[in-house]
Amino acid sequence: MKSRALLLPLLLTLGTGCFVRQKEFQALETETHEKGVILTRVAKENETLRQDLEALRQRLDNALKANADSGSGQSAISDQLAQARGKNDELAHQVEELHKELSQSRTEVSARLDELKRGQTPVGPPPVSVPQDKKAHAAVVKDAWERKDWNALRQLGPEYAVRYATDDFADDALYYVGDGELKDNRPGSALGWFNRVLRGYSKSNLLGPTLLGMGDGYLALHDCENGKLAFSAAESRFPKDAVGKEAKAKLIKIAQNPPGLCAK
Secondary structure, eight states: OHHHHHHHHHHHHHHHHHHHHHHHHHHHHHHHHHHHHHHHHHHHHHHHHHHHHHHHHHHHHHHHHHTTTOHHHHHHHHHHHHHHHHHHHHHHHHHHHHHHHHHHHHHHHHHHHHHHHHHHSOOOOOOOOOOSSHHHHHHHHHHHHHTTOHHHHHHHHHHHHHHTTTSTTHHHHHHHHHHHHHHTTOHHHHHHHHHHHHHHOTTOTTHHHHHHHHHHHHHHTTOHHHHHHHHHHHHHHSTTSHHHHHHHHHHHHHHHOOTTTSOO
């Protein structure tokens, strides 16, 4: 009895497994049969289509033979063929034009996407290593100005003025930045740096060049009134120096007011 009790679940399990496998086999057999029926039907349809095409080809051959001696019939067929070829060439030309337009449109879209990407992710100047030593820092500021490396100067000069605001070279660093901005065609930015020299370092040894730079910055913006003020200050403060003489020449130019110099 105990053996039967243990054997019964095993037989049920085996029986269930065999039943499941039998159902899967039957389903697979049914699916295979259905596919065979479909393939047979497709084969018959293909044979029928082949026979129809062969009959059509034969009729066309007979029609051409019948019209071989008929000039009018041959001419009509030739005209139909010519018209068909003409339409085919026209369609081919239209397709080619569409391909060209599509290619051009894709190029324009790609260019606009590139512009949008550049506007969203602007690429700034490469970072510059700032020396920790004060003398080395001052040296690289002046070197960047002499080499006209304006991007490096924009990073090195202001940083020096922040780190060593009371140092004798701090006003030089700010002046170099302003002069660099002016030479790099950024007069508005240049005026901001020159103003920092005037406000923070009124006794700077570069006061004269700073005033000249301010005057040139205003002239670049066609603001002759403020340019005249800057040049007048330079001339009155340094009348015998080269700075004063250059300022005087600029004042004469403003007085002459050549076309395009001053905003109306």
